[in-house]
Amino acid sequence: MLAELPWALEAGLKAACVLAAFLTLPLALGQLEHKLMGHMQGRLGPMEAGPHGLGQLVADGIKFAQKEDVTPAAADRPVFRLAPAVALVPYLVALSAIPVAATWVAVDVPASLLLVLAVTSVGVIGTLMAGWGSGNKYSLLGGLRAGAQLVSYELPLVLAAASVAMAAGTLSLTGIVQEWSWWWLVWQAPAAAVFLAASVAELQRTPFDAPVADSEIVFGPLTEYTGLRFAFFLLAEYAGMVLMALLFTVLFLGGWRGPWDDAGGGVVGVLWTLLKATAVAVGFLWLRVAWPRVREDQLQRFAWLVLLPLALVQLAITGAGVVVLG
Amino acid sequence: MSSRDVDVTLGAAGVGGLSTTEMVLNIGPQHPATHGVLRLRITADGERITAAEPVIGYMHRGAEKLFEVRDYRQIMVLANRHDWLSAFNNEVGVALTVEHLLEMEVPERATWARTLLCELGRVLNHLMFLGSYPHELGAITPMFYSFREREEIQAVMEEYSGGRMHFMATRVGGLLHDLPEGWLDRVDAAVSTVRSRLPDLTGLVLGNEILQGRTRGIGVLDLDTVLAYGVSGPIARASGLDVDLRRDEPYLAYGELFGEDGPGRVVTREAGDCYARLDVLVEQIQVSLDLVEACTARLRDLGPGPISSRLPKKLKVPAGEHYCASENPLGLNGYYLVSRGDTVPHRLKLRSASFNNVQVLREMLPGTVVADMVAILGSMFFVVGDIDK
Numbered sequence: 001m002l003a004e005l006p007w008a009l010e011a012g013l014k015a016a017c018v019l020a021a022f023l024t025l026p027l028a029l030g031q032l033e034h035k036l037m038g039h040m041q042g043r044l045g046p047m048e049a050g051p052h053g054l055g056q057l058v059a060d061g062i063k064f065a066q067k068e069d070v071t072p073a074a075a076d077r078p079v080f081r082l083a084p085a086v087a088l089v090p091y092l093v094a095l096s097a098i099p100v101a102a103t104w105v106a107v108d109v110p111a112s113l114l115l116v117l118a119v120t121s122v123g124v125i126g127t128l129m130a131g132w133g134s135g136n137k138y139s140l141l142g143g144l145r146a147g148a149q150l151v152s153y154e155l156p157l158v159l160a161a162a163s164v165a166m167a168a169g170t171l172s173l174t175g176i177v178q179e180w181s182w183w184w185l186v187w188q189a190p191a192a193a194v195f196l197a198a199s200v201a202e203l204q205r206t207p208f209d210a211p212v213a214d215s216e217i218v219f220g221p222l223t224e225y226t227g228l229r230f231a232f233f234l235l236a237e238y239a240g241m242v243l244m245a246l247l248f249t250v251l252f253l254g255g256w257r258g259p260w261d262d263a264g265g266g267v268v269g270v271l272w273t274l275l276k277a278t279a280v281a282v283g284f285l286w287l288r289v290a291w292p293r294v295r296e297d298q299l300q301r302f303a304w305l306v307l308l309p310l311a312l313v314q315l316a317i318t319g320a321g322v323v324v325l326g
Numbered sequence: 327m328s329s330r331d332v333d334v335t336l337g338a339a340g341v342g343g344l345s346t347t348e349m350v351l352n353i354g355p356q357h358p359a360t361h362g363v364l365r366l367r368i369t370a371d372g373e374r375i376t377a378a379e380p381v382i383g384y385m386h387r388g389a390e391k392l393f394e395v396r397d398y399r400q401i402m403v404l405a406n407r408h409d410w411l412s413a414f415n416n417e418v419g420v421a422l423t424v425e426h427l428l429e430m431e432v433p434e435r436a437t438w439a440r441t442l443l444c445e446l447g448r449v450l451n452h453l454m455f456l457g458s459y460p461h462e463l464g465a466i467t468p469m470f471y472s473f474r475e476r477e478e479i480q481a482v483m484e485e486y487s488g489g490r491m492h493f494m495a496t497r498v499g500g501l502l503h504d505l506p507e508g509w510l511d512r513v514d515a516a517v518s519t520v521r522s523r524l525p526d527l528t529g530l531v532l533g534n535e536i537l538q539g540r541t542r543g544i545g546v547l548d549l550d551t552v553l554a555y556g557v558s559g560p561i562a563r564a565s566g567l568d569v570d571l572r573r574d575e576p577y578l579a580y581g582e583l584f585g586e587d588g589p590g591r592v593v594t595r596e597a598g599d600c601y602a603r604l605d606v607l608v609e610q611i612q613v614s615l616d617l618v619e620a621c622t623a624r625l626r627d628l629g630p631g632p633i634s635s636r637l638p639k640k641l642k643v644p645a646g647e648h649y650c651a652s653e654n655p656l657g658l659n660g661y662y663l664v665s666r667g668d669t670v671p672h673r674l675k676l677r678s679a680s681f682n683n684v685q686v687l688r689e690m691l692p693g694t695v696v697a698d699m700v701a702i703l704g705s706m707f708f709v710v711g712d713i714d715k
Contacts, residue, residue, distance in 0.1 A: 215464065287464070296697065298539055
């Protein structure tokens with residue numbers, strides 16, 4: 001699309017677009033969460049800042065920026081201060097490889113699925129660093145919970161994604177969407193379920209939010225964080241949700257392809273992607289409203305005894321399908 | 327150290343020959359799960375708790391000492407503050423103690439109105455825990471559902487007493503004033519509204535598989551421990567202790583309500599786990615709503631009449647002593663009054679439900695993990711003010 005531009009300018013423009021999306025989409029999702037939770041719980045949500053409370057997240061951001069940036073005396077200073085960046089940046093990198101329409105992808109690398117999955121798993125290290133570096137017992141418990149949880153859910157997540165890649169015969173996200181057709185919704189349904197459950201666990205959202213359980217370990221790794229560093233962790237959480245919703249859309253819901261028009265390029269495709277991703281994200285939010293959290297041993301059991309076998313069965317089904325149809 | 331500490335071989339000890347150390351973790355006095363300022367000093371091996379000790383007293387306000395320098399009307403103010411979620415039931419407890427010692431007759435209308443308000447208070451209390459307990463397990467929505475129902479009941483309580491938390495509607499010899507015009511109808515309307523919407527809340531809480539997974543078989547409290555620690559109320563009944571003072575030592579109008587054809591029944595469960603305790607609360611709400619309806623029907627039949635006895639200008643209670651216990655929402659609540667014929671009590675000892683109920687945590691917590699600790703702590707349905715007095 002931008003092939004005639006000089007290389008540096010093109011890269012700069014794309015980077016700016018990705019950064020803009022990275023900063024606005026999580027905020028939009030946060031705003032959606034405020035309002036959706038409010039209405040599901042029979043209340044309004046924040047209403048004071050701006051029309052219908054639309055400025056609430058900006059107000060929150062200003063508040064976070066004003067707060068003192070405290071590093072506890074017992075903390076491992078460089079580790080503690082670096083952790084939010086380690087948690088946040090991987091999602092920015094991953095977002096740049098996600099296609100939102102046939103030609104709308106910032107970096108179209110050949111094995112983009114592999115890149116996205118590899119990069120997102122770096123985020124765990126940020127949480128572990130925060131848990132270990134805070135010098136706080138609650139943070140330590142939370143950090144270790146997070147480590148254990150993310151390690152066990154990485155496997156079903158990757159296997160579910162591998163099933164789709166196998167079906168499409170490519171590791172490129174753009175290629176997967178081009179190969180996708182509607183009956184994959186049924187064929188790949190178990191993988192979709194596994195991927196969705198595993199991504200909720202990766203994001204540490206309810207019901208798999210034991211690592212940050214506020215009523216048990218007081219937000220775990222985030223206990224000691226204040227101000228902007230805390231805001232970065234929050235941003236990482238919501239950016240993660242955006243990324244996982246987009247990835248789910250691309251892998252399982254046919255990305256930018258609408259039910260009628262298969263062209264997929266241009267703005268309509270982007271709208272389809274955003275619409276589908278929003279629906280997935282609303283699912284994440286709904287879980288938080290409806291469910292309590294599971295205990296770590298329960299979620300480990302769920303990962304190893306339910307999700308992993310299911311993902312393996314799906315791989316076998318996909319393999320058989322590819323052989324028969326291929 | 328008890329022998330239990332030796333039994334615990336879970337946790338990380340010995341894994342791969344690594345040496346591990348236990349860590350002492352202070353849960354509270356400022357912690358989201360302790361509803362105030364209860365402090366638990368737990369020793370944990372990884373996530374596994376090896377010892378737990380409730381440290382109490384952060385909210386000690388000297389209620390019993392203050393009782394001794396207040397006259398009998400002023401005592402009510404203190405009484406409805408030690409367990410702020412059972413405020414009306416506490417007031418009635420003090421009033422009954424004083425009335426027994428005075429050998430004072432209370433008008434029948436007042437007795438039935440007190441019973442009605444007590445049961446409304448019980449519903450308020452149980453709804454509170456039905457909202458806050460799932461919150462500790464990570465479910466944020468039941469709180470809003472339960473507060474929607476609480477608001478219905480609060481409205482009628484507020485219309486009668488003017489208060490939303492500390493009702494101060496009880497007087498020695500009766501109640502503050504007569505029931506407002508049409509109030510009984512509004513109580514009935516509130517009760518039927520709450521009854522019709524309660525399945526939303528209970529479905530969200532009891533019907534949830536994750537909540538069941540978090541509470542079934544967790545924090546099992548056996549009957550022997552219940553008896554040894556003097557645990558009472560819904561917690562004890564969830565372990566199969568079939569004791570309810572409303573039936574066993576009837577006061578107010580409970581004799582009739584829990585009689586042969588009365589709507590009252592004692593809710594018990596056998597499992598003794600967190601789920602059973604929650605289940606008891608839910609069913610007790612239903613029973614209390616039935617009792618409220620029986621009370622409004624009876625009050626309509628009674629027709630107009632006095633709602634309070636006349637008191638002398640200076641109320642002096644004859645020398646003597648008397649203990650009166652009542653079935654508060656959270657358990658047995660007793661007042662032991664020693665009078666020397668003065669306008670103030672010589673001594674008024676308070677037996678509060680939460681104090682005994684929380685002691686048993688020392689037995690229940692060792693061997694559990696931190697996540698279960700929160701589930702168990704929340705299921706003990708305590709009010710810190712009632713522990714620390």
